[in-house]
Amino acid sequence: MADTVTGHDEARLRAALEHAHHPTLALVLVHLTGDTSFLSARYQPAYQAIGGDPDGGLSEDAKAELRDAVFKAMLAYWETGKIVPKSDTPTLKRMMDYCATQPIPDEYVNFAMHELALDGRENLKPGKGIALDRAQAAAFKVLIIGAGMSGIASAIALKEAGIAFEILEKNPEVGGTWFDNTYPGCRVDNPNHLYSYSFEADHAWPQHFSTQDQLLAYFKGVAKKHDLYKSIRFNTEVVSAAWDEAAATWTVRTRTKDGKEETLASNAVISAVGQLNQPKLPDIEGLGTFKGPAFHSARWDHSADLKGRRVGVIGTGCSAIQFVPEIAPKVSHLTVFQRTAGWLAPTPDYHDYITDGKHLLLADVPFYQVWYRFFLFIAMADGPLAYLIKDPSYNRLDYAPNADAAALREGVEQYIREQTEGRPDLTAALTPNFHISGKRSIRDNGVWAAALKRDNVTLETGGIARVTETGIRMQDGRDLAFDALIYGTGFKASDFLVPMEIKGKGGQSLHDVWGGDARAYLGLTLPGYPNFFIMYGPNTNIVVNGSIIFFSECEANYIVSCVKMLQDQKAKAFEVKRDVFDTFNAEVDAANAEMPWGYAEANTWYRNAHGRVAQNWPFRLIDYWNRTRTAHPSDFTFS
Numbered sequence: 001m002a003d004t005v006t007g008h009d010e011a012r013l014r015a016a017l018e019h020a021h022h023p024t025l026a027l028v029l030v031h032l033t034g035d036t037s038f039l040s041a042r043y044q045p046a047y048q049a050i051g052g053d054p055d056g057g058l059s060e061d062a063k064a065e066l067r068d069a070v071f072k073a074m075l076a077y078w079e080t081g082k083i084v085p086k087s088d089t090p091t092l093k094r095m096m097d098y099c100a101t102q103p104i105p106d107e108y109v110n111f112a113m114h115e116l117a118l119d120g121r122e123n124l125k126p127g128k129g130i131a132l133d134r135a136q137a138a139a140f141k142v143l144i145i146g147a148g149m150s151g152i153a154s155a156i157a158l159k160e161a162g163i164a165f166e167i168l169e170k171n172p173e174v175g176g177t178w179f180d181n182t183y184p185g186c187r188v189d190n191p192n193h194l195y196s197y198s199f200e201a202d203h204a205w206p207q208h209f210s211t212q213d214q215l216l217a218y219f220k221g222v223a224k225k226h227d228l229y230k231s232i233r234f235n236t237e238v239v240s241a242a243w244d245e246a247a248a249t250w251t252v253r254t255r256t257k258d259g260k261e262e263t264l265a266s267n268a269v270i271s272a273v274g275q276l277n278q279p280k281l282p283d284i285e286g287l288g289t290f291k292g293p294a295f296h297s298a299r300w301d302h303s304a305d306l307k308g309r310r311v312g313v314i315g316t317g318c319s320a321i322q323f324v325p326e327i328a329p330k331v332s333h334l335t336v337f338q339r340t341a342g343w344l345a346p347t348p349d350y351h352d353y354i355t356d357g358k359h360l361l362l363a364d365v366p367f368y369q370v371w372y373r374f375f376l377f378i379a380m381a382d383g384p385l386a387y388l389i390k391d392p393s394y395n396r397l398d399y400a401p402n403a404d405a406a407a408l409r410e411g412v413e414q415y416i417r418e419q420t421e422g423r424p425d426l427t428a429a430l431t432p433n434f435h436i437s438g439k440r441s442i443r444d445n446g447v448w449a450a451a452l453k454r455d456n457v458t459l460e461t462g463g464i465a466r467v468t469e470t471g472i473r474m475q476d477g478r479d480l481a482f483d484a485l486i487y488g489t490g491f492k493a494s495d496f497l498v499p500m501e502i503k504g505k506g507g508q509s510l511h512d513v514w515g516g517d518a519r520a521y522l523g524l525t526l527p528g529y530p531n532f533f534i535m536y537g538p539n540t541n542i543v544v545n546g547s548i549i550f551f552s553e554c555e556a557n558y559i560v561s562c563v564k565m566l567q568d569q570k571a572k573a574f575e576v577k578r579d580v581f582d583t584f585n586a587e588v589d590a591a592n593a594e595m596p597w598g599y600a601e602a603n604t605w606y607r608n609a610h611g612r613v614a615q616n617w618p619f620r621l622i623d624y625w626n627r628t629r630t631a632h633p634s635d636f637t638f639s
């Protein structure tokens, strides 16, 4: 029995297996032993795993057999160091069906095989396999605005393709939203084994849903590993970008933190600033009059000592629900102002740590990490959309779009009742009156209701009249005194690319063209703005299906494909055709109108001031993947 860091320790392995996601063990066994009987009904989970490690209802006996079989297979593997993994397509298809708990439709096979990447995660890098003329690529300069999750993905893709690039970042560090948001309790709400780059998925996440510092460390690590730092100008904000038609280049004006302005030129520009980067203060009268510390959640003032103070929090979205439970025990009194309740998404393991046993399995058992991620991927890919699609024959459409969605809503209502037991006032206040996904659902493991039930916490659902020098005046005339105010009031999600001034052909201002109603073809390009790309642009936010990092990788791949297309066309600039752009937007609008976020009467950042959903992708994940594999010349004009 050798005790090594690589895990050649039988006792450690035995103990670790107790922490396994058992369906993943069945798949590992197919590779380690070649025996497909581990995919039989005895070991078939009845439902999929999202978040933690539910085993899909496998019996205790079946689970013990799987653990035992992996233990023996690992001993043999340690002995010989050899595996001949099962990789024939019919077997892999059976394994994917096993994960999905039903046969995967044929159209998903390539998509799923791609994600599985049994030939190596390196091959998942966006742009991989798109062969450009290297000399031309090196002479094609791209400026990327933003070194957040999308900017990093596009830089890695461009680097892979040999395209010259530079990143302009307003902050002194990479990370974007994970740099800006430092409020207490900030963490991701997508499981980390999925919320990570597909080509950098082998990461030892400390939690299923890790905290902001861990996310920031991950993005810094990826940027370092891919040697991006030397290509980033930090503390440099882009003020404007203008298309120079004669030169077929973009002229980009930058301003550093100390006010120094500079003009740069590039063949293409990628905006990677995201949808949620401009904090939105509430439009409440008297906002600036408050004398104490007052700040937005995304600009947390860590110098403000809240200990023993009376604190008012405006907003009850994803941000507030994360920081309120953290600060509640420290303050003397906390008043939370709720305008609209959001749906909670019960997630018991939301704050759980990955055990040492799980870490060992993820790191040392061949194929465990790959299939564990695939379980999450396939569970979250497009299945959850079923809860959003209207069944016209359903007789309770005012309650939910279909029978399964109604059962889900009833379940969450029951969860809220349990969480608020003994406080009927809270039960009423926390139960939304619109369809689930009418606005962003909020993961919860019980800490939200627990915080609101505290003796030193009050939930105010009445209207706010104004902010005063000393606190908040309610519409019913009450004056509430505070020492500090915190605005958890979200972001200007509809103001895409604000405050940058973007001028396209003929000096046309993008913000004038959009008029507050941003649109782009595949969220990425638009007529009149040649060689200009928007990552996480209009209509590319996903609500229930998948990870937003997946979208960014698709976008980065498409951008490389566009540069390849330019080379093939021997052109300097491309522009999406007006009719392609219009048709796409009409399809998107029609589909979004049928989604809860399109029709539910709820305040949401998913709709802009025109009432149009300019944020969300209403289709399947596979549709975006298919549409961004290759840029089609017939969609564009060239010059």
Ligand code: NAP
Residues within 6 Å of the ligand: 187, 188, 189, 190, 276, 281, 282, 283, 284, 297, 314, 315, 316, 317, 318, 319, 320, 322, 337, 338, 339, 340, 341, 440, 464, 488, 489, 490, 491, 603, 604, 605
């Ligand atoms: P948000 O979801 O837009 O919530 C803003 C809150 O402020 C809402 O409760 C809103 O009420 C309230 N509010 C706004 N203006 C107000 C006013 N004038 N008076 C009273 N209340 C007002 O913002 P967020 O919580 O920052 O979250 C934004 C998005 O960021 C999330 O949906 C999510 O996509 C992302 N996010 C993710 C994570 C994560 O991954 N864990 C964490 C935080 C945020 P109404 O609902 O009535 O408008």
